[in-house]
Amino acid sequence: MTRRLLTGNAAAAWGARLAGVDYVPAFPITPQTEIIETLARWFDGGEMRGRLTMLESEHSMVTAAAAAAATGVRVFTATSSQGLLYAMEMIHAVPGWRVPFVLANVSRGLATPITLEPDHNDVLAARDSGFLQIHCASCQEVHDSVLIAYRLAEDARVRLPVIVNLDGFYLSFTREPVEVADPAAARAFLPPFTGRGIEFRASRPVSQAAAVLGGSQYSYFRYETHLAALQALPAYAEIAAAFAEAFGRHHPAVEAYRSDDAEFVFVMIGSFATKARDAVDRLREAGARVGLVRPRLLRPFPAADLRRHLLGKRGIAVIDQNLSFGKGGVLHAELASVLYGEPGAPLLASFIGGLGGRDFAPEEFYEMIDVTRRAADSGRAPEPRLLYTAGELREMRKLQAIAAVERHEDGAGKP
Amino acid sequence: MYRIRFHGRGGQGMKTASCILGDAFFAEGFEVQDAPRYGAERRGAPIFAYVRADRAAINERGIIARPDLVVVADDTLVTVPAAAVLQGVGARTVLLICSNDDAATWTARLKRDCRVLTLPAPAAPEAGQAQAGVGALCAGAAAALVGVIGRAALERAVAAELAAHGAPVVARNTAQALAAYDALAAHQGLVSAGGAVDAGARAPVDWIDLAAEDAAAAAPDIHATATSLKAATGLWRVMRPVIDHAHCHKCSWICSTLCPDSAIAVDADHAPRIDYDHCKGCLVCVAVCPSHAIRAIPERGAAGAVP
Numbered sequence: 001m002t003r004r005l006l007t008g009n010a011a012a013a014w015g016a017r018l019a020g021v022d023y024v025p026a027f028p029i030t031p032q033t034e035i036i037e038t039l040a041r042w043f044d045g046g047e048m049r050g051r052l053t054m055l056e057s058e059h060s061m062v063t064a065a066a067a068a069a070a071t072g073v074r075v076f077t078a079t080s081s082q083g084l085l086y087a088m089e090m091i092h093a094v095p096g097w098r099v100p101f102v103l104a105n106v107s108r109g110l111a112t113p114i115t116l117e118p119d120h121n122d123v124l125a126a127r128d129s130g131f132l133q134i135h136c137a138s139c140q141e142v143h144d145s146v147l148i149a150y151r152l153a154e155d156a157r158v159r160l161p162v163i164v165n166l167d168g169f170y171l172s173f174t175r176e177p178v179e180v181a182d183p184a185a186a187r188a189f190l191p192p193f194t195g196r197g198i199e200f201r202a203s204r205p206v207s208q209a210a211a212v213l214g215g216s217q218y219s220y221f222r223y224e225t226h227l228a229a230l231q232a233l234p235a236y237a238e239i240a241a242a243f244a245e246a247f248g249r250h251h252p253a254v255e256a257y258r259s260d261d262a263e264f265v266f267v268m269i270g271s272f273a274t275k276a277r278d279a280v281d282r283l284r285e286a287g288a289r290v291g292l293v294r295p296r297l298l299r300p301f302p303a304a305d306l307r308r309h310l311l312g313k314r315g316i317a318v319i320d321q322n323l324s325f326g327k328g329g330v331l332h333a334e335l336a337s338v339l340y341g342e343p344g345a346p347l348l349a350s351f352i353g354g355l356g357g358r359d360f361a362p363e364e365f366y367e368m369i370d371v372t373r374r375a376a377d378s379g380r381a382p383e384p385r386l387l388y389t390a391g392e393l394r395e396m397r398k399l400q401a402i403a404a405v406e407r408h409e410d411g412a413g414k415p
Numbered sequence: 416m417y418r419i420r421f422h423g424r425g426g427q428g429m430k431t432a433s434c435i436l437g438d439a440f441f442a443e444g445f446e447v448q449d450a451p452r453y454g455a456e457r458r459g460a461p462i463f464a465y466v467r468a469d470r471a472a473i474n475e476r477g478i479i480a481r482p483d484l485v486v487v488a489d490d491t492l493v494t495v496p497a498a499a500v501l502q503g504v505g506a507r508t509v510l511l512i513c514s515n516d517d518a519a520t521w522t523a524r525l526k527r528d529c530r531v532l533t534l535p536a537p538a539a540p541e542a543g544q545a546q547a548g549v550g551a552l553c554a555g556a557a558a559a560l561v562g563v564i565g566r567a568a569l570e571r572a573v574a575a576e577l578a579a580h581g582a583p584v585v586a587r588n589t590a591q592a593l594a595a596y597d598a599l600a601a602h603q604g605l606v607s608a609g610g611a612v613d614a615g616a617r618a619p620v621d622w623i624d625l626a627a628e629d630a631a632a633a634a635p636d637i638h639a640t641a642t643s644l645k646a647a648t649g650l651w652r653v654m655r656p657v658i659d660h661a662h663c664h665k666c667s668w669i670c671s672t673l674c675p676d677s678a679i680a681v682d683a684d685h686a687p688r689i690d691y692d693h694c695k696g697c698l699v700c701v702a703v704c705p706s707h708a709i710r711a712i713p714e715r716g717a718a719g720a721v722p
């Protein structure tokens with residue numbers, strides 16, 4: 001097996017290629033575009049068989065993806081940030097069709113203000129849609145997760161679309177060593193998608209997505225989608241085990257790094273979690289019993305695994321690279337809901353960091369453990385903390401001073 | 416772990432530099448992470464790229480805060496605050512600047528306790544010519560300074576990275592990379608791998624609590640007018656549209672209306688006029704003109720050809 005240096009975007013494209021996808025509806029957006037450019041080149045050069053089609057928007061793109069998946073072909077698509085939001089009507093509509101496909105989302109912070117760099121408010125906007133979500137922390141994981149995602153989406157117990165999430169810049173444009181699967185091994189793990197009851201015949205039309213009135217039928221269909229998402233938990237465990245058997249890399253629903261004997265644990269998702277892994281090693285060198293617990297699956301939420309890894313710990317530093325205005329970190333609230341009332345529930349300290357790609361300094365990880373430890377000693381959860389330094393505010397003040405001068409010179413405020 | 420940053424301007428090949436160096440480290444058995452740092456994504460804008468290399472798996476991620484080596488392809492960037500060339504440069508950092516001023520001058524200028532080296536600056540481009548790439552040169556210099564990359568690995572990395580551009584490009588860049596590598600032979604191994612930030616003895620973190628402020632200040636508005644005029648987006652152009660006024664029927668609206676950048680004005684006599692400071696060269700106007708009066712010529716060397 002040879003490893004080569006690939007960006008996260010190239011790793012996602014390789015995943016789709018090895019999955020032998022038939023159809024890729026596409027629309028460009030930074031920082032995702034490299035994925036569809038790579039696939040377009042391969043379709044053009046004959047390395048991939050099938051069709052890539054440019055649509056006129058992400059809304060149409062997701063519609064086309066689901067419609068094609070409803071005919072029994074294997075479909076891949078990709079987007080990011082505002083593109084995912086533009087498609088949001090269909091993101092919520094198509095899981096109810098119960099058709100499998102994979103969408104790579106390259107996380108990028110949402111407007112306003114406009115940015116290019118990553119946080120998770122984009123993909124979390126799809127949290128309640130019925131799409132399952134796998135969150136990656138390395139380029140290798142992106143490649144592996146696309147293959148796993150097809151098995152999961154197509155599993156008879158599940159039959160739901162899956163988002164594979166990778167962070168813009170820190171995965172999308174970052175090259176890391178990736179072992180690209182041997183095509184035959186990939187095909188053995190993920191055989192061609194032969195309909196399994198999903199098919200299209202012009203002579204036998206099917207209308208997807210009927211209308212119902214009165215909440216009871218609606219409740220039935222909606223809850224069935226929920227149950228299918230929950231069934232993805234045991235399905236995922238089996239698929240991840242099969243993947244480990246075939247390729248020697250295990251990607252459990254929840255990564256637990258040096259957490260078994262830990263007193264304090266970081267919980268975070270996405271690529272910056274590898275920095276937390278690094279911080280765990282440094283803190284251990286300094287004598288602290290610290291670990292990292294990283295959910296890879298966010299939907300379905302791996303509640304039992306998280307309880308198993310976290311109950312009995314003294315404190316958890318929950319790091320949210322997202323912000324629900326008027327509430328706080330989404331992961332913090334989700335975690336609290338599965339730990340509350342359980343015996344041995346640890347104290348949760350909430351940290352908001354990495355918004356719009358704002359970096360984490362190593363010292364900040366160490367400080368978060370100090371804050372969590374002090375809180376556990378006192379028995380009171382601290383106020384949520386935005387990771388934002390005095391130096392950053394100084395720089396902000398400088399920019400605001402320039403803006404104030406411009407406003408003054410421009411005579412703004414006059415009618 | 417080796418932590419290396421390349422600073423240059425868009426078009427100078429800093430991403431290429433990071434890929435070549437990354438490939439060369441990887442070929443020598445290192446774990447590698449390399450990435451360009453795009454911002455405005457345009458020619459001439461400050462851009463940087465970085466490489467991490469270690470014998471063990473790399474968990475560190477994001478921008479390199481404490482570099483062991485900083486290579487600066489364009490010395491005019493040192494004084495541009497937004498370029499952040501000197502960010503995190505400390506006593507054990509080696510700073511290599513492509514400049515016609517010597518190392519002693521830069522050391523006196525910067526008043527930093529880092530080690531400064533210089534290489535001759537690349538020749539300025541002819542008027543109207545694009546700046547030639549210096550990515551291979553920067554990668555070659557870095558490869559020599561870290562001292563763990565052989566000449567052969569460097570040569571193979573250049574070839575692998577640039578193969579798609581054809582043999583002459585590979586040959587030119589290989590020569591560039593090896594020349595820089597050889598020029599710094601006396602400094603082989605000057606750059607050493609840095610350690611991690613100790614969790615036991617660390618600097619305090621100065622987090623602050625943000626206060627709620629008036630929406631007038633806390634919304635990201637721009638109050639200055641016509642700021643987009645100040646950005647010379649015409650520099651992005653690869654192809655240049657040129658109007659042949661002898662064939663223009665003065666329809667007076669098609670090209671000027673459909674130009675997505677509003678870069679075509681119509682004069683009082685209905686003749687269209689292209690604003691080359693802001694035309695991005697998308698060539699929509701070339702495609703839509705019904706009388707085929709707009710042609711496209713390569714931007715390189717086009718300066719003299721404008722009517």
Ligand code: SF4
Nearest residue numbers: 674694695697698700
């Ligand atoms: S090339 Fe594009 S930007 Fe330039 S004038 Fe024509 S339409 Fe406008």
Ligand code: SF4
Nearest residue numbers: 663664666669670704
């Ligand atoms: S579209 Fe063609 S004919 Fe019309 S004004 Fe422009 S150049 Fe002239």
